[in-house]
Amino acid sequence: MEAYITILKEELVPAMGCTEPIALAYGAAKLREALGEIPERIEVGASGSIIKNVKSVIVPNTGHLKGIEAAIAVGIIAGNASKELEVIQKVSKEQKVELKNYLDKTPISVNYLDTDLNFDIQIKGFGKKDEAAIRIANYHTNVVYIEKNGEVLFTKPFIGESEEGLTDRSILNMTGIYEFATTCELTDEITGLLDRQIQYNMAIAQEGIDGSYGANIGSVLLGAYGNGIENKAVAYASAGSDARMNGCEMPVVINSGSGNQGITCSVPVIVYGRETNASEESIYRALLLSNLTAIHQKTGIGRLSAFCGAVCAGVAAGGGIAYLKGGKKDEVFHTVVNGLAIVSGMVCDGAKASCAAKIAMSIQSGLLGYHMFICGEEFKGGDGIISKGIENTIVNIGRLGKKGMQITNQEIIHIMLNDGKENCGDEGSCD
Structure with missing residues (x-):
């Protein structure tokens, strides 16, 4: 009984917007935290299933923008990583203007990751002098790696597409x-x-x-x-x-x-x-x-x-x-x-x-x-x-x-x- 309740608590969580672009926004907000500034250039690697699920859906609180670049940018500008899948719940009018300007002037490259994982997000951000990287794998808030200037700040092992940290669903x-x-x-x-x-x-x-x-x-x-x-x-x-x-x-x-x-x-x-x-x-x-x-x-x-x-x-x-x-x-x-x-x-x-x-x-x-x-x-x-x-x-x-x-x-x-x-x-x- 307790395991079933725990599974429900893990799965029935609030989210704003389609969860794949929101996972990107969450990763971007975590990247900004690690970098300590708003990056001037961003490189994104995403598995095919992530690209598939972000391509055609509107990212909320962006003025009806679509795509990976929009999800990353709003996470950088307005994301609150502590809210996890509600990371872009609050975006002010001023931040929406800043978001548009940021997208216009900031190079955000997107590359297809040829990976065995269906769920894989890798983001690198480059500031004035520093750089940072973050990886999310297997499920939407599962940060498995954070790095700054070559120093590993956080790492968490994972095996294949297993969902470590969650209650065993095989029960x-x-x-x-x-x-x-x-x-x-x-x-x-x-x-x-x-x-x-x-x-x-x-x-x-x-x-x-x-x-x-x-x-x-x-x-x-x-x-x-x-x-x-x-x-x-x-x-x-x-x-x-x-x-x-x-x-x-x-x-x-x-x-x-x-x-x-x-x-x-x-x-x-x-x-x-x-x-x-x-x-x-x-x-x-x-x-x-x-x-x-x-x-x-x-x-x-x-x-x-x-x-x-x-x-x-x-x-x-x-x-x-x-x-x-x-x-x-x-x-x-x-x-x-x-x-x-x-x-x-x-x-x-x-x-x-x-x-x-x-x-x-x-x-x-x-x-x-x-x-x-x-x-x-x-x-x-x-x-x-x-x-x-x-x-x-x-x-x-x-x-x-x-x-x-x-x-x-x-x-x-x-x-x-x-x-x-x-x-x-x-x-x-x-x-």
Whole structure:
């Protein structure tokens, strides 16, 4: 029980903006601290998955700027490293002007790191006389190296893509998750975590519905399919993602290192619970079930891959809603397995507006998985990547996302870095 609570505390943390550019901003703020001044030149090395997830998403509090350079610059000018993933929570008007001037006059080079790590950020800064370097690896706030003028100020060993410093996720299993979520004492520690998730993620979901962000997928869904409870649950989650991907300056509580996944595994459950007048306790327990199910699936895949993380979060939300509908262990487990059978294989091609639509598809797959089982239908072991038993299926999903889609991830990154230019003739024109 204590380990499950610790995992929730490690994963359900607030972040402002897409977490990959925020990790860059955090690294830049730490670099400035080490250097002791604002650098006059910066060199950035980033793994392909970092580049992929930063290329097309708006960095909050920058005046709608995109890209690695913007994330680094705002971290240098306005970052508060002590806030970690809320590092650029507060940027004054004066700092926004300074940010623009800094970007105009400061060379910031970005290089692709040919590394075995999916998550790798290396930043060097050069001041008037001094220079400093910092490295973040494997997860968003995991600083593993700091150096100034050749002197190592801090170093932390890491092996491959393991996540040292975090609670061992291998203790998670669906039976344990279900028993914990449905029977644990709802202490102030647990409800405090969930109340923050409810407050933050519903606020940005409502902002997405009320405002105009990205492709406005939430509003499209409501306009096309009406205000039915399940469609509303899907629409609000999509709206939260659209707001977050397109510059909304509101924090979210993340899951598995991702704000989109945090929104996806929480907002549909909250909306469904509220619309059906479920008890506060039932909503808390459904959220525990959904959050931990998403974390369990992502453990085998890793923080970043070519496998869209919304899939894991969407089918987890389906499991949470199955619980709110009165479902027991069988209904929850079959909902998750059926949902994975339907939508696994959706690729992650970076953070951007279309994430909201992918979230919608993932949650709908989870809901369809539930309705299938209630109607006496299910996907069985031997159907493609589905194996007998939910744990075996989750192992398969981890293998697919981490190992099977490595080349897919490389090709996605190649396509995004070239942006189709290699097929546009000698002049690179695709008009």
